[in-house]
Amino acid sequence: MQFLIKNPLGADHMHILRHLSKIEKIVHRTIAQFPAEARSFLSNMARPTVYVTRDIGPEATDLLKNHCDVTIWAHSEPVSRADLISNVQGKDALFCLLTEKIDKEVLNRAGSQLKVVATMSVGFDHLDLNELKARNVRIGYTPDVLTPATAELTIALLLATSRRLLEASEEARTGGWKAWSPFWLCGPSLNGATVGVVGFGRIGQEVAKRLNGFGIQKLLYTNQSGKDNILGGHRVPLDELLSASDFVISTCALTPETKEMFNDETFKKMKSNAVFINTSRGGVVDQDALIRALKNGTIWGAGLDVTTPEPLPLDSELFKLKNCVVLPHIGSASIETRNAMAVLTARNIVSALKGETMPSELLI
Numbered sequence: 001m002q003f004l005i006k007n008p009l010g011a012d013h014m015h016i017l018r019h020l021s022k023i024e025k026i027v028h029r030t031i032a033q034f035p036a037e038a039r040s041f042l043s044n045m046a047r048p049t050v051y052v053t054r055d056i057g058p059e060a061t062d063l064l065k066n067h068c069d070v071t072i073w074a075h076s077e078p079v080s081r082a083d084l085i086s087n088v089q090g091k092d093a094l095f096c097l098l099t100e101k102i103d104k105e106v107l108n109r110a111g112s113q114l115k116v117v118a119t120m121s122v123g124f125d126h127l128d129l130n131e132l133k134a135r136n137v138r139i140g141y142t143p144d145v146l147t148p149a150t151a152e153l154t155i156a157l158l159l160a161t162s163r164r165l166l167e168a169s170e171e172a173r174t175g176g177w178k179a180w181s182p183f184w185l186c187g188p189s190l191n192g193a194t195v196g197v198v199g200f201g202r203i204g205q206e207v208a209k210r211l212n213g214f215g216i217q218k219l220l221y222t223n224q225s226g227k228d229n230i231l232g233g234h235r236v237p238l239d240e241l242l243s244a245s246d247f248v249i250s251t252c253a254l255t256p257e258t259k260e261m262f263n264d265e266t267f268k269k270m271k272s273n274a275v276f277i278n279t280s281r282g283g284v285v286d287q288d289a290l291i292r293a294l295k296n297g298t299i300w301g302a303g304l305d306v307t308t309p310e311p312l313p314l315d316s317e318l319f320k321l322k323n324c325v326v327l328p329h330i331g332s333a334s335i336e337t338r339n340a341m342a343v344l345t346a347r348n349i350v351s352a353l354k355g356e357t358m359p360s361e362l363l364i
């Protein structure tokens with residue numbers, strides 16, 4: 001607490017502060033004797049507290065600070081589990097990232113005053129939804145704001161994989177470029193191709209819109225809504241999509257149903273010239289099966305923005321395969337998008353703490 005002290009009586013400031021501190025103690029003792037209801041009413045009037053698990057930029061931080069007492073893990077690496085657990089104790093809100101697993105242990109340690117957990121991501125497979133629901137903790141997430149950036153990156157990764165951009169750049173820099181050669185560094189073209197998008201939600205559809213400019217012949221998709229003919233595409237069963245597509249793009253959420261849906265069996269159903277792109281979650285792929293498929297020529301190549309685990313260990317077979325491009329989960333990493341995600345997460349928290357409608361609440 002800070003006091004601006006005018007001193008009309010001429011007493012020295014230290015003397016006044018000693019009195020104030022005595023008064024504060026008396027107030028605390030008195031409040032402690034109030035009935036529980038009155039105590040909780042008074043504590044609700046105090047500024048709420050929020051724990052933030054990374055540096056989230058000035059705009060989102062200021063927004064939170066205008067309404068709450070903010071504690072930040074302001075480091076570039078993720079907060080350790082031990083630090084998360086000790087810092088979340090007693091907080092009213094938690095601002096987290098997809099790098100933190102928010103489970104029973106974290107929620108128990110946070111305490112029953114916790115009102116909202118807001119994640120700076122559209123994916124929420126790192127949150128234990130049942131435990132949050134059981135505690136009536138509201139959940140914020142960041143759909144929509146990251147859709148264009150993630151779609152953009154999906155196209156970039158697809159082209160980098162099919163047109164072998166990283167390999168080509170490496171050859172140019174390291175003396176492999178001897179002369180222009182007819183079939184050197186060639187890869188399959190998007191022009192005239194059939195593209196299958198697995199999970200035709202917000203991001204999948206935005207990818208499809210961008211594909212339009214590349215002269216693809218046919219768009220296939222699987223989706224949950226059951227709607228056909230979205231954006232001129234055909235809704236088909238997964239097996240049909242896999243066997244007919246030259247490019248298979250995974251943009252589906254990780255759920256118990258989609259876990260490792262790309263496995264030995266499904267890779268075998270794809271064309272041998274197929275390019276597999278994953279910008280959703282590493283967990284939708286059985287990674288050992290993918291390595292086998294890439295080594296054996298079951299499919300032509302793969303571009304992965306997401307892996308299991310993350311970061312992918314340096315000795316992973318995937319890094320050794322020329323027909324595989326691995327990116328460090330940068331789907332939404334445009335400057336504007338990451339800031340918008342941070343601000344939306346902060347707004348989710350402030351609204352939930354005020355008991356208002358959240359801009360993006362995950363309703364379960």
Ligand SMILES: O=C(O)[C@H](O)CO
Nearest residue numbers: 120121122123146332
């Ligand atoms: O879930 C998300 O938001 C992405 O994977 C990262 O932006």
